[in-house]
Amino acid sequence: MVRDPLNDVPHRIKDIRVTPVAFRDPPLLNTVGVHEPFALRAVVEVVTESGLLGLGETYGDLAHLERLRLAARELNGVDVWHVQEIARRIAVVLAADTGKGGHGMSGMVTGSRTADRVLSPFEVACLDIQGKALGRPVSDLLGGAVRDRVDYSAYLFYKWAGHPGAEPDEWGAALDPDQLVAQARRMIDTYGFPAIKLKGGVLPPEEEIEAIKALRRAFPEHPLRIDPNAAWSVATSIRVGKELDGVIEYLEDPTAEIGGMARAAREVPMPLATNMCVVAFDQVKSAVTEDAVQVILSDHHFWGGLGRSRTLAGVCETFGLGLSMHSNSHLGISLAAMTHLAAATPNLNYACDTHWPWKSPDEDVIVPGALTFRNGSVAVPTAPGLGVELDRDALARLHEQYLACGIRQRDDTGYYRRTTDPGFDPTPPRW
Numbered sequence: 001m002v003r004d005p006l007n008d009v010p011h012r013i014k015d016i017r018v019t020p021v022a023f024r025d026p027p028l029l030n031t032v033g034v035h036e037p038f039a040l041r042a043v044v045e046v047v048t049e050s051g052l053l054g055l056g057e058t059y060g061d062l063a064h065l066e067r068l069r070l071a072a073r074e075l076n077g078v079d080v081w082h083v084q085e086i087a088r089r090i091a092v093v094l095a096a097d098t099g100k101g102g103h104g105m106s107g108m109v110t111g112s113r114t115a116d117r118v119l120s121p122f123e124v125a126c127l128d129i130q131g132k133a134l135g136r137p138v139s140d141l142l143g144g145a146v147r148d149r150v151d152y153s154a155y156l157f158y159k160w161a162g163h164p165g166a167e168p169d170e171w172g173a174a175l176d177p178d179q180l181v182a183q184a185r186r187m188i189d190t191y192g193f194p195a196i197k198l199k200g201g202v203l204p205p206e207e208e209i210e211a212i213k214a215l216r217r218a219f220p221e222h223p224l225r226i227d228p229n230a231a232w233s234v235a236t237s238i239r240v241g242k243e244l245d246g247v248i249e250y251l252e253d254p255t256a257e258i259g260g261m262a263r264a265a266r267e268v269p270m271p272l273a274t275n276m277c278v279v280a281f282d283q284v285k286s287a288v289t290e291d292a293v294q295v296i297l298s299d300h301h302f303w304g305g306l307g308r309s310r311t312l313a314g315v316c317e318t319f320g321l322g323l324s325m326h327s328n329s330h331l332g333i334s335l336a337a338m339t340h341l342a343a344a345t346p347n348l349n350y351a352c353d354t355h356w357p358w359k360s361p362d363e364d365v366i367v368p369g370a371l372t373f374r375n376g377s378v379a380v381p382t383a384p385g386l387g388v389e390l391d392r393d394a395l396a397r398l399h400e401q402y403l404a405c406g407i408r409q410r411d412d413t414g415y416y417r418r419t420t421d422p423g424f425d426p427t428p429p430r431w
């Protein structure tokens with residue numbers, strides 16, 4: 001007899017645990033400041049009456065944690081197949097939420113929807129359980145993998161040699177083109193990444209243009225991108241865009257807002273990409289009408305999970321937009337989710353972002369071995385669900401680290417002011 005796992009055992013939610021964790025993070029510079037010594041994440045565990053465990057990962061800022069816990073209390077008894085009911089309950093409980101408080105992006109992504117950010121880890125955990133119930137990988141639940149490996153890009157950052165007052169880290173300083181090329185060389189030698197992204201908006205644009213040109217000379221075959229997180233005026237964006245004609249595959253968020261991006265897009269020769277001015281479905285219409293962006297970087301952490309990210313992919317396909325993938329500092333549960341999503345998204349036509357190389361290999365919440373990089377790509381897990389297993393000892397260690405580190409909200413600007421320049425003002429446009 002063929003077992004019908006959908007019907008013979010209900011997979012109703014019995015318990016949800018939300019555990020904040022902290023892991024070491026190098027002093028990576030961006031236009032709003034610098035990464036603090038620890039990055040925060042939250043691990044969401046959903047347990048069903050049938051005894052299955054699903055995993056999700058999301059931001060670890062205190063305001064977000066409080067919302068996750070509020071939402072978790074509403075979800076007991078819901079069947080993990082009823083993600084729409086989960087979304088409805090979360091929308092109801094957050095209806096009066098003004099969206100205030102950090103959520104892990106240090107002010108760089110501000111327009112995403114609170115309910116979508118909260119839904120995401122629960123949805124991923126439910127998909128993990130659904131996959132385990134059926135004995136199928138999450139990519140199968142999303143329509144099936146169209147590739148068995150997912151490409152990621154080398155995500156370069158300007159950085160200090162070490163955190164103020166600490167020893168230099170293993171990567172050392174990267175504050176000029178030669179040091180960035182050395183950073184890229186090391187990252188590509190180690191991981192094999194087929195594309196390169198530079199986090200810009202840190203130094204005057206002329207210096208960042210020189211860095212991109214140095215990367216082009218050193219890596220003639222690698223597609224390149226630069227992302228100043230809207231640090232430039234429209235005029236500066238146009239100047240840099242023209243200067244980098246034929247050098248970069250896309251220019252990511254050179255300037256703020258759909259209107260600014262639209263004006264820049266009319267003048268620059270390459271596609272403009274965004275994970276800042278189109279971060280929710282209600283922003284797509286004006287972006288398309290104004291032809292403000294040609295590539296959207298999806299991110300299941302703020303688009304409301306993997307299912308809604310597949311919907312975004314359909315929207316991009318409909319309007320002829322390119323699709324790439326954004327990341328923040330993350331652990332293995334997120335990497336697994338990103339990999340399943342990318343595998344099951346045929347029109348994801350760029351190497352995805354990942355902060356993975358910046359994380360110490362000995363710090364994660366999953367049992368090592370499920371996700372490995374080869375030639376810049378990760379094999380799509382084929383085990384049921386996400387295909388990763390929670391390492392409880394590691395979770396406890398990183399939770400202790402969270403309690404000890406004292407950081408409760410990502411604050412790149414505050415850290416930069418405290419350590420370097422009390423008068424630092426990241427208000428865009430900086431150039």
Ligand SMILES: O=C([O-])C(=O)C[C@H](O)[C@@H](O)C(=O)[O-]
Nearest residue numbers: 030105227275326327328329
């Ligand atoms: O593409 C992006 O905008 C990002 O990756 C945002 C991140 O917060 C990045 O700027 C960082 O880690 O500093």
Ligand SMILES: [Mg+2]
Nearest residue numbers: 227252253275
């Ligand atoms: Mg970006």
